[in-house]
Amino acid sequence: MIEKLMSLDRRYVFALVGLAVIIPTLLMIRFPIYVSQPTQNIYDFIEGLSEGEVVMIAFDYGPSSLAELNPMAIAVLRHCFRKRLRVIGMTLWPVGATLGDTLMREVAHEFDTTEGEDYVYLGYRPGVTNVLLQMGEDISAVFAEDYSGTPISEHPMMADVKNYNDIALVVDLAAGASVEGAWIPYTYTGYKQKIAAGVTGVIVSQLYPYLQTGQLVGLMPGLLGAAEYEKLIEQPGKGTAGMSAQSIVHLLVIVLVIVGNVAYFTTRRREQNAEVY
Amino acid sequence: MSTDIGVWIAAFLTLCIFSFLYKDNPFYKFAEHLFVGVSVGYGIVLTIHQGIIPFAWQPLKNSITGEAPLWRFFVTLIPVGVGFLFFSRLMPRYSWLIRYPIAILIGMGAGFAIPRAMETSIFEQMNGTLRPFGVINSLSAGEIIGAVLMLIGVVCTLTYFFFSVEHKGIVGGISKLGIIFLMIGFGSAFGNTVMGRVSLLIQRVDFLLGDWLGIVG
Numbered sequence: 260m261i262e263k264l265m266s267l268d269r270r271y272v273f274a275l276v277g278l279a280v281i282i283p284t285l286l287m288i289r290f291p292i293y294v295s296q297p298t299q300n301i302y303d304f305i306e307g308l309s310e311g312e313v314v315m316i317a318f319d320y321g322p323s324s325l326a327e328l329n330p331m332a333i334a335v336l337r338h339c340f341r342k343r344l345r346v347i348g349m350t351l352w353p354v355g356a357t358l359g360d361t362l363m364r365e366v367a368h369e370f371d372t373t374e375g376e377d378y379v380y381l382g383y384r385p386g387v388t389n390v391l392l393q394m395g396e397d398i399s400a401v402f403a404e405d406y407s408g409t410p411i412s413e414h415p416m417m418a419d420v421k422n423y424n425d426i427a428l429v430v431d432l433a434a435g436a437s438v439e440g441a442w443i444p445y446t447y448t449g450y451k452q453k454i455a456a457g458v459t460g461v462i463v464s465q466l467y468p469y470l471q472t473g474q475l476v477g478l479m480p481g482l483l484g485a486a487e488y489e490k491l492i493e494q495p496g497k498g499t500a501g502m503s504a505q506s507i508v509h510l511l512v513i514v515l516v517i518v519g520n521v522a523y524f525t526t527r528r529r530e531q532n533a534e535v536y
Numbered sequence: 537m538s539t540d541i542g543v544w545i546a547a548f549l550t551l552c553i554f555s556f557l558y559k560d561n562p563f564y565k566f567a568e569h570l571f572v573g574v575s576v577g578y579g580i581v582l583t584i585h586q587g588i589i590p591f592a593w594q595p596l597k598n599s600i601t602g603e604a605p606l607w608r609f610f611v612t613l614i615p616v617g618v619g620f621l622f623f624s625r626l627m628p629r630y631s632w633l634i635r636y637p638i639a640i641l642i643g644m645g646a647g648f649a650i651p652r653a654m655e656t657s658i659f660e661q662m663n664g665t666l667r668p669f670g671v672i673n674s675l676s677a678g679e680i681i682g683a684v685l686m687l688i689g690v691v692c693t694l695t696y697f698f699f700s701v702e703h704k705g706i707v708g709g710i711s712k713l714g715i716i717f718l719m720i721g722f723g724s725a726f727g728n729t730v731m732g733r734v735s736l737l738i739q740r741v742d743f744l745l746g747d748w749l750g751i752v753g
Binding site: 468 | 557558579582583648649653655660686721724725729732734737739751752
């Protein structure tokens with residue numbers, strides 16, 4: 260039995276994980292979601308802003324991280340538009356440019372919003388450091404036109420938005436090192452701009468230190484962060500839907516880790532005993 | 537079931553990628569190469585449109601056509617010229633010229649990054665670790681325990697990475713404690729990584745069952 264476990268074809272594990280995702284998705288099982296303090300902090304900060312204040316959302320991710328960060332982006336955008344905040348979208352990732360544009364327009368259409376008055380999507384400019392430092396002085400110097408080619412001077416909402424001084428919060432939705440490698444060092448440290456982050460599960464652990472020091476206002480961890488934010492705005496979406504399958508797969512992984520370790524240590528003890536005799 | 541050809545293509549490519557879980561095969565290779573090709577192509581085109589045209593081509597053109605003063609032509613030509621030196625790598629005889637743009641990039645990058653990295657990742661983090669002890673009277677019992685644990689964790693983990701002293705005796709004990717803190721950190725990172733990877737699978741399953749097959753809403 261133990262030997263069989265040790266030589267188990269990994270494809271059985273794949274099949275188990277697949278079933279652990281497919282069955283809850285088909286049955287639409289829902290588990291309760293509890294909001295963590297770092298996500299609550301972002302919600303509270305945005306909730307505390309007055310109508311017309313500006314939030315910048317950076318879509319620093321590509322299609323490979325869309326599963327985790329799109330639900331987060333949708334939830335934050337819905338909150339901003341519901342609060343009648345003005346939203347500026349941009350990205351430091353070339354592959355995030357169209358993705359951010361499409362998403363922002365889709366969510367904006369759910370509300371009574373007008374492009375140029377309630378939201379602007381600036382798109383992408385190459386050169387991370389230069390872009391962030393230049394925006395601290397004059398956004399129009401680096402983004403003279405928005406993503407669709409309209410001069411940003413023609414957008415009424417940009418008339419009183421010159422640099423970070425006019426932006427209440429930057430929300431960086433990131434799949435890479437843009438939070439701790441770009442936004443915090445150049446925008447927070449350089450200009451004391453308030454920053455919140457929503458990141459993929461893979462990188463969230465390395466960002467908690469920045470939360471503890473106050474360099475980040477709040478932090479949304481992967482799909483869980485999206486589900487938490489959806490709960491806060493009372494509008495369930497893909498994040499909430501995915502969390503049940505997520506919990507079941509986590510249980511399965513815990514069981515597999517325990518079984519794998521028991522099998523490994525039992526086999527090792529047997530081998531050691533065999534060597535002694 | 538979807539009638540959208542785009543959804544069918546996406547579903548086919550998703551299944552091609554998933555087929556790798558059984559074993560490597562031509563369908564997987566096709567989808568993988570397509571993904572890499574499309575990503576690179578998209579990135580290049582976007583960089584041309586969002587970088588080269590507005591920051592190099594347009595200013596040069598405007599200066600030549602008289603829409604902008606002539607001095608702007610030369611001001612723009614300097615960085616563009618330095619950028620072109622990257623292509624000297626393609627000509628072995630002049631490949632040494634690539635040192636100049638690389639030197640400028642490294643110099644600028646280091647100048648911008650080092651002070652901020654020190655501030656962001658060292659000074660602020662030290663401050664964050666020690667700050668609670670400055671206001672210890674106003675902290676709850678739980679917060680005090682948290683602050684002490686944090687300090688012990690930082691000291692022990694840093695000791696583990698201090699290789700100038702042999703890890704024996706007290707130093708060895710502290711560094712072993714550091715390993716425990718590191719393992720807890722790796723465990724947390726592993727759990728979050730599982731969450732991230734499973735999220736990708738959930739989204740694809742949701743796409744296949746919902747958008748493609750129409751089984752779930």
